[in-house]
Amino acid sequence: MKTLKDPMVILSNVAKSNHGETPKTIRAAARVEFNIAPDTYAEAFFNDWFDRNFARVAVRVDRRSGSVVAVVSKAPAATAAPRTAPQRATPEERKRREEERDAAVQRFYREGVLNMKLGNGKRVFECTGRELRTFGGWLFDIAKGLRDNEVLGNRMSHEEAQRVFERHHANKSKVA
Numbered sequence: 001m002k003t004l005k006d007p008m009v010i011l012s013n014v015a016k017s018n019h020g021e022t023p024k025t026i027r028a029a030a031r032v033e034f035n036i037a038p039d040t041y042a043e044a045f046f047n048d049w050f051d052r053n054f055a056r057v058a059v060r061v062d063r064r065s066g067s068v069v070a071v072v073s074k075a076p077a078a079t080a081a082p083r084t085a086p087q088r089a090t091p092e093e094r095k096r097r098e099e100e101r102d103a104a105v106q107r108f109y110r111e112g113v114l115n116m117k118l119g120n121g122k123r124v125f126e127c128t129g130r131e132l133r134t135f136g137g138w139l140f141d142i143a144k145g146l147r148d149n150e151v152l153g154n155r156m157s158h159e160e161a162q163r164v165f166e167r168h169h170a171n172k173s174k175v176a
Contacts, residue, residue: 007049010034012057023054105169113165114158124161125153138168 014030021029027050031038036046089097114125118135129146132139142164146155 007034008053008056011050011053015054015057026054114153114156114161125151125156127152138165141168 010033011030014033015026018026018029031046036042116124129143129150130148132143142161
C-alpha cells in the first residue's frame with residue numbers, strides 16, 4: 001500500500017525547487033507533480049486548490065521580474081503541539097490591563113482630542129456638526145452645540161472639547 005504525502009508539503013517542495021520562477025511556472029510544475037491532465041475537471045479542482053493554498057506556502061514574488069524570490073512553508077507541522085484553551089486573566093493581569101488603558105486615555109488627553117483623525121480623513125476640529133453627529137459617541141455630544149455646517153475648530157477650544165470628552169467617558173464608566 002502506497003502512503004500519500006501531504007499536498008501542502010508537495011506544493012512547498014515544488015515552490016522551493018522552482019525558486020526564481022513565476023507563479024505560473026510553479027503552478028505548471030505542481031500540476032505535473034500531482035499528475036493532473038490538462039483540460040479536465042481535475043485540473044479545475046487543482047487550480048482552485050492551488051489558488052487557495054499557494055499563499056499559505058508564503059511565497060514572495062519580486063515585483064520587477066515577477067519571479068518567486070523566497071519560499072517558506074506555512075504547512076502545519078506533523079509534530080505541532082496541541083492547542084490549549086486560553087487561560088482566564090488573573091486579577092493582577094486585569095488590573096495591569098486597566099492601568100494600561102487608563103495610561104492610553106491620559107496620553108490621548110495630552111495629545112488633544114481635537115487632533116484625532118477620523119474616518120472621513122479630517123481631524124476632529126476640521127469637522128462640521130453634521131459630520132460629527134454621524135460618528136456618534138462623544139463626538140455627538142460635542143456636536144450638540146454646533147449647527148450642521150459650522151466647523152468645530154471655529155467654535156470650541158481644546159480645553160472645552162476635553163471637558164466634554166471626559167464628561168462623556170465619566171458618565172459611561174458610571175453606567176458600566
